[in-house]
Amino acid sequence: MRTAFAFLLVACVLARPAHAGRSFYGWLYGTEVMPERGVELQSWIQDENDKYGTRIKETWLSWGPLVGITDQLELGLPVELVWSDIISPMDQSEKVSFTFKRFGIEARYRLVPPDPVEAPPFSPMIRVAVKRDVTVRDAVRIEGDAVLAYEAGTFQGLIDVGITGDLAPSSRHFELHPGAGVSVLATGDLRVGVEVYSELSLDSLAESWATAGPNLSWTHGRFWVSGMFGVGLYHVKVAPRVIWGIAF
């Protein structure tokens, strides 16, 4: 029973948010939003391999529609599933699971017009989300991101500072998720760049990790895909992430 509780706690605490939104990056939110009444289906997959000294391996899959409420505000309804292989730090027992982890609602508000002609070089975006944890019935996750992008011709630089909070009656856990990246239009609709991303625990319930690597983004009509191959900088071996979306 105690082991089971430990697994549950670890799985809950270490569960990562899946991201939403159009982006040139793998781990970072972009500042673009859907046009008014636009609809897009987005999916993303991320691997987090050998976190905390090979104890945890996770693959997250998230899927959900995004709807443009106005030209600057979009609403998302993500659903998240996770496969995990966790070795208990208490007794070294291993548990492999694949489960429906969370669902929720999120809003992304771009503070400047989306039109590239009307927008200033700096475009900020704020994101907030509330998600229900299916595996821990009375737990709720809150997420927030402040994103600032700078555009100059074919270049974009971006900073994303995110925060997450796992709130349950008996425990609270908070993390800071800072990241930054650059992306340059290489040719046609193809962009390349690099980025760095980290998840920093603000308490003792989890450890921190960080990754960095090259990213790639490609748009083709109503379809777009972006991804990053993250090499571990701290407490993770590799952390690749791919996002794709189809607009309607």
Place this chain on the structure above:
Amino acid sequence: MRAPAVIALAIGLGGLGLAGTAAADVQAGGRVAGTVTVTESDGQPAAAADVIVYVVGFNEPPSDKVTTIAQKGRKFIPALIAITVNERVAFPNLDPFLHNVFSQSVPRKFDLGSFTRNETKQKDFPVPGVVDVYCNIHPEMAATILVLPNRRHTVVGSDGKYTLDGVPPGDWTVFAYARRARPTSARVTVKPGGEATVDLAIVRGAEPAHLNKYGEKYHDGGQTYR
């Protein structure tokens, strides 16, 4: 080369033509007048409706006015307008259903999203050129915005006649532009207080096919759906 590309080049060169020149002396300007003759591609004469005449080669500041292209009856009304660089265009939806106005033209790409009856969205146009505007929902809707370097432009009357006043003295190029047609042009010399006559002829063709905002063909072979 498609007609819009031709005229875009003409407008662009016209704008550059006065890049180093002082602002046009409109007060001491002259008049350019004439007649535009329109024929269909089969040689039949056509009404000179929706034809714009303009002069390029000098720059002028924009006015404060906002020009309107309404969406009504699954049409853009009017389907052809001319504005000066940095002027604004309003796009009111007067239909009881959604429209999604967009442009993929190089001088001004935009996507207004889908908006409903009595909503209006505006855009400004800071770069000279030809901007083709479509609806992503209704493929039969098409309009053109001529973004010109000066305010010397006018809509030709139903009798084909036009008058441009306040054209600064100098040697310029006069264009006649209509949708579904190659623009035609002629050189003109304007003298202070003088009047120059320029008659132009254009031949209309078929409406060129266009793609939706994702670069795809419209569904159902281009038939309207709501």
